[in-house]
Amino acid sequence: MATTKGEIVEQFRCQAIREAAMRVVSRKGYDHVTVQDIADEAGIAKGTVYLYFRSREDVLEKTMSISFEEFHILIRDAIGRGGTFRECVEQVVKAQLHYFEQQQEFFRLYLAMAEPLGERRLRKHASYRTHIAQLVTMVEAAAEKGEVRDAPAERIAIALASVIRDIGLQRMTEKNKRPLEADVAFVRDFICRGIAAPLVTPEENV
Amino acid sequence: MATTKGEIVEQFRCQAIREAAMRVVSRKGYDHVTVQDIADEAGIAKGTVYLYFRSREDVLEKTMSISFEEFHILIRDAIGRGGTFRECVEQVVKAQLHYFEQQQEFFRLYLAMAEPLGERRLRKHASYRTHIAQLVTMVEAAAEKGEVRDAPAERIAIALASVIRDIGLQRMTEKNKRPLEADVAFVRDFICRGIAAPLVTPEENV
Amino acid sequence: MATTKGEIVEQFRCQAIREAAMRVVSRKGYDHVTVQDIADEAGIAKGTVYLYFRSREDVLEKTMSISFEEFHILIRDAIGRGGTFRECVEQVVKAQLHYFEQQQEFFRLYLAMAEPLGERRLRKHASYRTHIAQLVTMVEAAAEKGEVRDAPAERIAIALASVIRDIGLQRMTEKNKRPLEADVAFVRDFICRGIAAPLVTPEENV
Amino acid sequence: MATTKGEIVEQFRCQAIREAAMRVVSRKGYDHVTVQDIADEAGIAKGTVYLYFRSREDVLEKTMSISFEEFHILIRDAIGRGGTFRECVEQVVKAQLHYFEQQQEFFRLYLAMAEPLGERRLRKHASYRTHIAQLVTMVEAAAEKGEVRDAPAERIAIALASVIRDIGLQRMTEKNKRPLEADVAFVRDFICRGIAAPLVTPEENV
DNA sequence: TATGAATGAGAATTCATTCAT
DNA sequence: GATGAATGAATTCTCATTCAT
Numbered sequence: 001m002a003t004t005k006g007e008i009v010e011q012f013r014c015q016a017i018r019e020a021a022m023r024v025v026s027r028k029g030y031d032h033v034t035v036q037d038i039a040d041e042a043g044i045a046k047g048t049v050y051l052y053f054r055s056r057e058d059v060l061e062k063t064m065s066i067s068f069e070e071f072h073i074l075i076r077d078a079i080g081r082g083g084t085f086r087e088c089v090e091q092v093v094k095a096q097l098h099y100f101e102q103q104q105e106f107f108r109l110y111l112a113m114a115e116p117l118g119e120r121r122l123r124k125h126a127s128y129r130t131h132i133a134q135l136v137t138m139v140e141a142a143a144e145k146g147e148v149r150d151a152p153a154e155r156i157a158i159a160l161a162s163v164i165r166d167i168g169l170q171r172m173t174e175k176n177k178r179p180l181e182a183d184v185a186f187v188r189d190f191i192c193r194g195i196a197a198p199l200v201t202p203e204e205n206v
Numbered sequence: 207m208a209t210t211k212g213e214i215v216e217q218f219r220c221q222a223i224r225e226a227a228m229r230v231v232s233r234k235g236y237d238h239v240t241v242q243d244i245a246d247e248a249g250i251a252k253g254t255v256y257l258y259f260r261s262r263e264d265v266l267e268k269t270m271s272i273s274f275e276e277f278h279i280l281i282r283d284a285i286g287r288g289g290t291f292r293e294c295v296e297q298v299v300k301a302q303l304h305y306f307e308q309q310q311e312f313f314r315l316y317l318a319m320a321e322p323l324g325e326r327r328l329r330k331h332a333s334y335r336t337h338i339a340q341l342v343t344m345v346e347a348a349a350e351k352g353e354v355r356d357a358p359a360e361r362i363a364i365a366l367a368s369v370i371r372d373i374g375l376q377r378m379t380e381k382n383k384r385p386l387e388a389d390v391a392f393v394r395d396f397i398c399r400g401i402a403a404p405l406v407t408p409e410e411n412v
Numbered sequence: 413m414a415t416t417k418g419e420i421v422e423q424f425r426c427q428a429i430r431e432a433a434m435r436v437v438s439r440k441g442y443d444h445v446t447v448q449d450i451a452d453e454a455g456i457a458k459g460t461v462y463l464y465f466r467s468r469e470d471v472l473e474k475t476m477s478i479s480f481e482e483f484h485i486l487i488r489d490a491i492g493r494g495g496t497f498r499e500c501v502e503q504v505v506k507a508q509l510h511y512f513e514q515q516q517e518f519f520r521l522y523l524a525m526a527e528p529l530g531e532r533r534l535r536k537h538a539s540y541r542t543h544i545a546q547l548v549t550m551v552e553a554a555a556e557k558g559e560v561r562d563a564p565a566e567r568i569a570i571a572l573a574s575v576i577r578d579i580g581l582q583r584m585t586e587k588n589k590r591p592l593e594a595d596v597a598f599v600r601d602f603i604c605r606g607i608a609a610p611l612v613t614p615e616e617n618v
Numbered sequence: 619m620a621t622t623k624g625e626i627v628e629q630f631r632c633q634a635i636r637e638a639a640m641r642v643v644s645r646k647g648y649d650h651v652t653v654q655d656i657a658d659e660a661g662i663a664k665g666t667v668y669l670y671f672r673s674r675e676d677v678l679e680k681t682m683s684i685s686f687e688e689f690h691i692l693i694r695d696a697i698g699r700g701g702t703f704r705e706c707v708e709q710v711v712k713a714q715l716h717y718f719e720q721q722q723e724f725f726r727l728y729l730a731m732a733e734p735l736g737e738r739r740l741r742k743h744a745s746y747r748t749h750i751a752q753l754v755t756m757v758e759a760a761a762e763k764g765e766v767r768d769a770p771a772e773r774i775a776i777a778l779a780s781v782i783r784d785i786g787l788q789r790m791t792e793k794n795k796r797p798l799e800a801d802v803a804f805v806r807d808f809i810c811r812g813i814a815a816p817l818v819t820p821e822e823n824v
Numbered sequence: 825t826a827t828g829a830a831t832g833a834g835a836a837t838t839c840a841t842t843c844a845t
Numbered sequence: 846g847a848t849g850a851a852t853g854a855a856t857t858c859t860c861a862t863t864c865a866t
Binding site for chain 5: 456457
């Protein structure tokens with residue numbers, strides 16, 4: 001609408017800086033990234049960063065929230081693909097572990113997000129809560145269909161997210177990686193056999 | 207025995223500094239703690255810190271490893287109390303969530319441990335790995351008794367630790383806390399129904 | 413040629429900082445100069461020093477070696493002007509005492525060079541050794557021509573340098589300075605009558 | 619007279635501390651010696667140093683001046699032994715080089731003394747001037763006897779001291795030391811052939 | 825707009841000096 | 846007297862932020 005050419009250029013710049021920020025955060029860690037690092041990675045001057053962002057914190061904050069948007073869409077799609085709760089969980093787990101594998105930078109950002117310390121937490125929490133909210137929605141939908149045993153949906157969502165994250169982290173640290181499918185199946189089963197609705201025989205969970 | 211009065215005082219001071227460090231780490235995060243913070247919190251001068259520790263890193267490292275030792279003993283005892291795997295898990299979950307509740311500072315330290323970036327990770331990893339190793343032992347013992355379904359013990363341990371941690375974190379952020387027992391039961395069931403050996407009916411999981 | 417404007421400015425800044433460093437070293441002594449001192453003297457901020465030099469040591473090291481380069485050229489030229497050994501010595505003595513007079517800061521730096529303690533010595537030694545080496549060359553050339561009596565050239569060079577230095581130092585501390593020529597003659601004669609080849613009568617030494 | 623037992627003990631302590639200071643100064647250099655170093659070397663507590671000296675500077679200052687007293691006596695005796703100027707010079711050179719060899723700690727102190735920088739210079743100068751004054755006396759005595767050619771006695775004394783010092787320093791840095799006698803002869807000849815009264819033939823200087 | 829030089833607040837560490845025991 | 850723990854000023858170096866070009 002009112003998008004002038006200047007604004008488009010501005011958006012483009014912002015994105016380039018955020019992408020650079022994501023890469024350096026993933027390499028050096030949130031706390032150890034300097035504005036110079038970001039500028040170098042983006043191929044611009046340090047001062048230029050301040051034309052598009054108010055401060056170092058502003059860059060990192062926006063980098064994280066915008067990166068998370070893409071992630072949220074991915075998860076929303078995985079959930080939206082439908083199927084049984086078990087299939088749904090599998091899709092979510094697979095989408096996440098795969099995305100983590102592909103976008104290690106983002107994964108490190110995601111991990112940093114979970115850090116609950118200091119004021120930083122406040123900033124990060126919004127995106128993280130959104131992520132949990134998505135999972136809560138999924139759990140509640142399954143609960144309505146009787147596919148999930150009775151337990152607070154948020155607790156389940158948190159447990160789910162936490163297992164995926166830490167298995168993802170473990171995968172990242174391993175040299176000889178297990179096949180992605182093996183871990184997807186492990187996480188899916190770990191989650192489902194615990195929170196699935198009552199079963200007559202466990203065999204039907206294959 | 208051979209402990210002179212001076213050594214006792216020294217131990218006492220060290221402990222006071224470590225406790226102060228734990229509090230400030232829990233408030234500001236590992237990376238943002240300054241030596242001045244620690245000194246202020248301990249009610250001593252900055253230079254005094256250096257009478258008892260070689261460097262800022264030394265304080266933080268020792269703070270973490272000694273706190274973890276206490277924690278490891280707690281978990282070892284919970285595991286050692288025996289019983290079925292289910293009972294064992296319950297004891298571990300209860301011990302952890304209770305300890306986290308009591309020692310919120312330690313809990314934040316424990317959380318910081320999972321941060322995967324930078325060299326810090328290497329330092330922290332030792333304690334974290336020890337913790338995981340304890341859980342692996344527990345899982346393997348249960349596996350031998352056929353109480354755990356077939357899956358890599360380390361994956362199970364990681365999943366277990368991750369769920370306990372994040373539920374603990376969630377509890378910490380909630381204003382109106384749920385009863386500890388409710389969350390202990392939730393986590394226990396979340397874990398056991400997933401990794402327990404095949405069951406005929408879910409009712410027996412009461 | 414390929415010197416960009418930025419490089420010229422950089423060179424200029426570096427030189428200004430080195431000159432400031434030289435002045436403060438001459439006032440406070442090598443070990444007592446702080447980065448703040450240098451910055452204040454140069455009329456810049458402390459942090460600016462670090463834009464042009466890696467560390468405090470880097471500033472001081474470069475200050476000394478570059479100052480010495482100029483000095484070495486001066487001495488080389490004095491030696492190269494040729495003539496008898498006696499004339500040659502006179503030229504060297506005169507060049508040094510004059511330079512010391514003009515560049516008191518450098519002279520103090522030169523004096524600091526002789527300090528024989530600690531690791532600093534290693535750093536300084538290179539320039540000092542070069543200076544001695546120049547004199548050795550001069551002495552050896554004269555020795556070949558039979559103008560110098562038989563003695564280790566290095567010993568002679570050291571003795572020569574040491575007399576020039578300390579007479580220069582003495583001149584610096586005196587309020588009513590003797591004429592430069594008087595001291596040049598004194599040093600020249602002190603040196604030559606001792607190491608010159610045998611003379612029949614001293615009168616020929618006018 | 620009024621020397622109480624307490625005062626004797628005090629003198630003893632002071633001396634022990636000064637001796638310790640001399641050793642550490644010789645190892646680490648004047649500027650790098652800490653009060654703790656001195657206390658450790660003396661086998662006493664840091665605070666004890668302050669019972670006998672006002673400050674770190676006070677220790678070092680007194681250490682230097684008292685060490686010099688011994689040195690002054692040595693030189694006075696060498697001069698007092700009489701003989702021709704040439705013999706006298708030889709005795710002084712020999713005494714100094716020998717003493718430097720034996721008391722490397724003192725030698726390093728002596729070297730530090732010549733450092734002309736900063737306020738430290740003021741403190742050190744007194745002892746150094748005394749040393750020069752001794753040599754001036756010697757030169758003047760010889761001048762009266764016509765053994766020295768016409769030149770300012772102080773200039774001669776300075777030149778003399780400087781050559782001895784730097785040859786001593788050179789000896790200290792050499793691995794395979796030349797015989798002491800060789801350097802004594804070199805310095806003696808370097809000095810005498812230059813400042814000796816007119817000679818008919820140089821051969822008589824053997 | 826873009827730059828990057830300059831700034832200076834802040835962090836870790838050392839050490840002379842004090843003072844309670 | 847003797848001790849050595851405690852102090853905090855001083856020092857080096859880093860980096861977010863500003864601003865003249």
